[in-house]
Amino acid sequence: MTPIFGPLFDSLDERLQLRGPSRKVSNKVFPHNWSFLLGEVALFSFVVLVATGIFLTMFYRPSTDPVVYQGGYELFRGTELPAAFESIVRLSHDVPAGLLFRRLHRGASHLFIASIVLHMLRVILTGAFRKPRELNYVIGVGLLTLAFGAGFTGYSLPYDSLAGTGIRIAYSELLSIPVVGDQIAFWIFGGDFPTGDIVPRFFVFHVLLLPAVIIGAISIHLLLVARQRHTQFPQLGVDGHKLVYGKPLWPQQFAESTTLILWVGGLLTLAAVLVPWSDVSLMGPYRPGEVGNNAQPDWFMFWLEGVLRILPGIEFSLPGGILISGPLIAGILVPGAVFTAVAVYPWIERRVYGLSGEWHVLQNPLEIPLRAAFAIGIFSFVLISSAAATNDILSRMTGIPIETMTWLFRFATLFGPPLLAGGLFWLSRRRLRRRSLEVATHEQQEVDRYLAA
């Protein structure tokens, strides 16, 4: 220990008895694989989001009241803008380093959600969600939905033309909920769209409510990881069912994580310099009744936007005055079904294959045909319907009429995921049969199999 840190630690230890617990913490073993760092990347993006977000909050004005922009940016000088949009223009053009912070925040939000999605993909594919980690898995799925909420509200706050349109679509989706949707929408928006309450409320969601819940959920997520210890890939000569094999927190994992947070920061800064994220100035403020071409939301909303675009015109009533419409299906039912399916999948797999005991060793998804099929089914659906959200751009680029393009995506979204899921199910089952194996139902069986191979 260094000359400064040593005495400081000793004096704290005298009062708090830190030596035992801190030794225990620094001895904690971290299994090693690059994919285990995805969750850390998400965590560090969140740190960057909070830090840059605090700076942005100092300048942002959560209001749509008209104000006249008086700053140095030619395009808007002397024009009347919604206060929120005006403060964004000021941040971007008049506050030193304001644009850098805005871009950092935006880039970090993309990385946050992307790394959560990849982390989740890793957890699903390798089976890290199995007993005893189901609860933490569900918390993780919840964190993804919270991140979506934070992303959407953040996207809305500048109140540029696209943001306003996005809010309008979200409002329409809420309205579409049978019977209670209109009242719920009025409660959230403070009345019929567009009210002056939207921006202040989204601001509260974005800077207070969602971050508080996210911080709470991340804390539980990490506590549970520490409590239940890490999963790991099979390792020759190590009984992974009983032992964690890896590098201790101090010094290796500490060095690795410190490097990672600095490099994530460096990468985001580089991206902020090179990519004009979030330069909404040219888009202009939201004005009711106006929208341009290329009206796409943020990429993580593409899959729902795609479903919204490719659903044919359906509206029908069920008994009891329940109206089923496109926005209801695309905005409420599809995401509800996908998130529910993902959240309950651990229990389905355990039930279907009669799995027993606890699982700590990761596996190839092809060892479990249902999981391989489930993962490719869900993710191909999300990817294809995400691509469908760019049908207008693709149509213009390729010259294929928009109608044909939309029909192509209708077929691809309807038949692609089931075909891929069925195909992979068949392949992985054949792979098991070739080795004359059944799905391993408890971990020792799986470990023995690995050692024999």
Next chain:
Amino acid sequence: MSDEHKDLRIVSQRVPPPSQANDAIVMGASLVAAVGAVIFGLGVEFEWPLPLYGGALAVSLFSLGFAVRRYFADRFPDVVAVEPREIPSTTAADEDLADVRSIGRRPLIGRVLAAAAGVVGIGLASPIPSLGPDVGNQLRTTAWRRGARLVTTDGSPLQPEDVAVGGVSTVWPEGAIGEEIAAVVLVRLNNTEPKQPTNLDWVVNDELVAYSKVCTHAGCPVGLFREREAALFCPCHQSTFDAARGAVPTFGPTARPLPQLPMGVDDEGFLVALGGFQEPVGPAFS
């Protein structure tokens, strides 16, 4: 010292050889990191271009990370260790503390208490309705009234000739410019006769027809007009409406036509509404 410590078993330990090259790398990278941070600070202070100070910060962070990595690689052995997975069971002392048993007496009282707690919980949710007004008729009515003039976004009323041939304009009810749900798109058909199910009584000069601009799908503004097919087109989700046939959907995700605004001309020759919309405008709700 403690049991926990024994839990960690070191499997292998590789001590790095002393390396002057590594020392030089750590020194160099640390210097680059410090210089980068100084450039960043000066750049923000003196408002240098963003690529310069942002780039300097990126380089600084990358090289600080690199320096940390190289520093640790040289100062500490590369340890691989194992620790057991079992979570130690709680000690006997803890169990005693939690082992105060309740006395099985009159279970109803406990249930009443739990139910009352539930009612209190639900009661606390009662401020939720203050978050917004009752929906009432708001989604079914707009500011369009009999005699309301059609005005452009800058407030000027329109005469039939003001709309360009084959063109569209966005209009509002006089006095309610920017009321989103009241947005109307005014279309001047070119070479196409308006046909059923268009309400021909509400068409001016056989060529001017007005529809709600709020898409019946998800509420985007139906902002684009393809003159050749007289098609109104929503840029958000590509719903397409035939402006010559009562704005019935011809393609895309919507199921209903855009409501047609009852429109006529007043005594002074300006376009006016003959009444409100006959159906609710915008996306579906139930």
